[in-house]
Amino acid sequence: MDRVESAPDGEWVVRNVSGATQGKAYRCPGCEQEITPGLPHVVSWPAWSGGEDERRHWHTACWRNRVNRGPGRSRY
Template sequence: MAPVPRANRRRPESPPRAPLGRGVDRTVSGPDGDWVVRELRGTTSEKTYTCPGCRQDIPPGTPHLVVWPSRGTFSPGDGATERRHWHRACFGARGRRF
């Protein structure tokens, strides 16, 4: 007797993903203020950045965060001169470091 093929199952809806290399902006509040945080997968990183939390390099291709002060809007130029590249763990621990 031949095996019976399984019926196709619907996959659950997943949230839309950001285009490759681009993150989705979100606001994070903390004792040090409100920050716009963009998660980068690292696939488009071509430069080495220095994390302000640990002062270690973030090499090209490494997933990390781009963070800048929130001004209440999400315009691309908002805080562009104040953007900093952080390791995820370093940004999460920023209140305990200093």
């Protein structure tokens, strides 16, 4: 189920992914490390974009801590 989260970096549509399905690996924009297939994680995209074309897959902890990152932080 999708939800909208508001934070200092804007409003985001967020979806928890259980990792139950064997999919492909993704690169987390928060830590630049791989999210391996089967690992529960978060998918998010800007609420203002209106499209899932900007979806990014994040480690759950990286998503929660994204606003605490310093200069050079990822937009996603």
